[in-house]
Amino acid sequence: MSIEARLQSLGITLPPVSIPAAAYVPFAKTGNLIFVSGHIAKKDGQVWVGKLGQNMGTDAGKQAARAVAIDLLGTLAVAAGGLDKVVRIVKVMSLVNSTPDFTEQHLVTNGCSELLGEVFGDKGVHARSAFGVAQIPLGSCVEIELIAEVA
Numbered sequence: 001m002s003i004e005a006r007l008q009s010l011g012i013t014l015p016p017v018s019i020p021a022a023a024y025v026p027f028a029k030t031g032n033l034i035f036v037s038g039h040i041a042k043k044d045g046q047v048w049v050g051k052l053g054q055n056m057g058t059d060a061g062k063q064a065a066r067a068v069a070i071d072l073l074g075t076l077a078v079a080a081g082g083l084d085k086v087v088r089i090v091k092v093m094s095l096v097n098s099t100p101d102f103t104e105q106h107l108v109t110n111g112c113s114e115l116l117g118e119v120f121g122d123k124g125v126h127a128r129s130a131f132g133v134a135q136i137p138l139g140s141c142v143e144i145e146l147i148a149e150v151a
Contacts, residue, residue, distance in 0.1 A: 053102030
């Protein structure tokens, strides 16, 4: 099954590449690697504001991370010239806006990782880091970046 067919079966329409909010590019390609800049969580086109452990729970954070993954895929599709050119997702790094006592950043980040697995199968299995941070730009609850290898 093609990546496009998998996305369609999941009811996912990829968004256009987001315009960076500061002095950076949405992605950088070197050799066969694409580095996709951090994307913040959005809900209904607006920044998904929240702090895990304060006014947001793990399940909502996981949904936000899944939403970020969809935005990342939109950027990666443009960067790679199509998602079928992705050889594998190499690494995901997730920042979770959370209180000092919140310890489920890894579970929040599963929202992204699980979707990448659904879309890419074995090619979506990746190395990963998940951090709790005091704040993310614009008050977003989650920010995620990724590295992908392309053909």
